[in-house]
Amino acid sequence: MLSIKNLHVSVGDKPILKGINLEIKPGEIHAIMGPNGSGKSTLSHILSGKSGYTVTEGSATYQGKDLLEMPPEIRAREGVFLAFQYPVEIPGVSNVYLLKAALNSIRKHHGQSEVDAMDFLTLVKGKVRLLEMDEKFLYRAVNEGFSGGEKKRNEILQMAILEPKLCILDETDSGLDIDALKIVSEGVNSLRSSGRSFVMVTHYQRLLDYIKPDFVHVLAHGQIVKSGGAELALELEEKGYSWLEDAEASA
Amino acid sequence: MATANTSAYVDGYPEVVSLLCGQSLPWLQQQRADALLQLTTHGFPSLRDEDWRYTNVSAIDKKHYGVALKSASVAIDSDWLKTYQLADAWSLVLIDGYFSAELSNLNGLPEGVTVVSLAQAMQDTHYSALIEGRLNSAVESTENGFVALNGAYFVDGALIYISSKQVLAKPIQVLHIATQELAAINTRTLIVADELSEAQLIETFAGLDCAYLSVAVAEVFVGQNAAVTLHKVQVESDKALHFGGTYVKQARDARFRHDNFALGGLLARSDVHTDLEQASECELNGLYLGVKRQQIDNHTRINHLKPHGISRQLYKGVLDDKARGVFQGRVVVAEDAQKTDSQMNNRNLLLSNDAEADTKPQLEIYADDVKCAHGVTVGQLDEKSIFYLQSRCVDEETARNMLTFAFANEMVDKVKIKSLHDLILGQVLTRFPQEGINKEWL
Structure with missing residues (x-):
């Protein structure tokens, strides 16, 4: 699915990622954890194509293609989905309009015809119920005036409708209360399948209580300093990050 | 900076007098003479005038615009006309400034509602009381050279009267169509809405693909507790010059709303002025979209004369290429206008490095117990x-x-x-x- 090899990324002259290696197979869930400033968000941004970053070395291959060469919208149409840490408010553009524009772009990219208006509404309304959202959300402007929890739920709604292959969740748990966290997690869990992979970028172990990862990687100072199974997250919760950062410093 | 020359319009006046409406009205002849004198004395505005500091009108010197003759109008494609003529409205159509009975749709107007060519109305004593005393009373005689030009030169226009307590079921549209190259088109619209009436009105300005000068002045009298919404849709030819002014008098408790869409023209200027009596409310909205080398100017003036008035303004501009947009908004709160509540906002979006937005909100407050706010932004896409x-x-x-x-x-x-x-x-x-x-x- 995704193969990251020796990836070095800078912002301006400042190196942020210093040699990331990561292999993600279909159906796997990988959690990327790490302290503030370790490069977690940079990793999710560079994978989704945000501008402002320079790749100085290394590669990221997605389904056999050079991911880093593609403009962001092509990545999205190829099935890469970034759930934003801070979803952007877009006044004047309704949710339902954006969803349809997005879905039709994907279909066109794959040589399919536009989605039928009735089928589309049936699909969207079904997903809205799944995420326990109000249908009125569909006709409101994208994220405008939404609470933190509503914004995150809206991200998962988009994910559920666009059915991506590689989902990158950037700090999805930040700003969520426990009830919203449960709903969002259930939404994500319902999307788990043998063909769909997840990269969850998170600071806290809490999210992993609800979405169980197959692998946990710890990012510190731009490198993966430790990888392990779900149990590694619990160890981090207990000990914090400093023992790993210290270990890296002394290595 | 040279001032645009008015001599062609002043010297040529005697030749066109016979084309003008209202020949039999001595008071109107006096007003026209005064307007011509005003034009002769003060000329067209220049960049030295504070209200025109962003508007260079020298473009009118580059071509000679002559008064349009009714007989010279070009035939209009009916499908093209349908784009602009609203099917669900009563409409009065002016071609090159002259009323066209064939193209207008005034069937089934309710009793107590008048929509008529201004030139025709001036020949009918039935309408004298409506027109005399009102025409040229909302607009200040010293307003500017284009208002003076219009006052001297207007050939026709519309008279709209809504009697008291009438609530219009359908909107009324005045559709201005320009068809002649190098035509100077001067029209006048007089709107009177008596107390407790309600009306939705539309002024549309469109033209064939030619260069012309369109000068349109509208005066609106909103009676006590009446509510008038006037939409202006300016989609002139991209070679046209447009100078439009809307001058409003609001009686006590009157509500007036103006929605101003400035989309066309090479140089298009719009002035909206309103005077508010006690507890009257106005809402001025605007959208201007400029591309290529268009210059689109919007100027508003709200005079709060008496207490408890409310005014709201929101103008938004989108400017691309080398286009330029101007917003000058002026709110004057008189000493007597206590408890005035006024808000003015102007938001500009620049889509190109060469586009320009000039914005100048002005508050002049002479009362001491008022709530006035203004906000301005000029930005790019996020x-x-x-x-x-x-x-x-x-x-x-x-x-x-x-x-x-x-x-x-x-x-x-x-x-x-x-x-x-x-x-x-x-x-x-x-x-x-x-x-x-x-x-x-x-």
């Missing part, structure tokens, strides 16, 4: 929003169009007359195309 849309499969160009359209659509959305809304929406969408758009979901 890169974070563009990336968000791209991450949702939308290509960059469409993303930019979606965001620009959304910015402009806030103003389009305020229009509640469906056919008019669709007309304006269509114009705006042509500017910012988005593939597969479903209008129902906007």
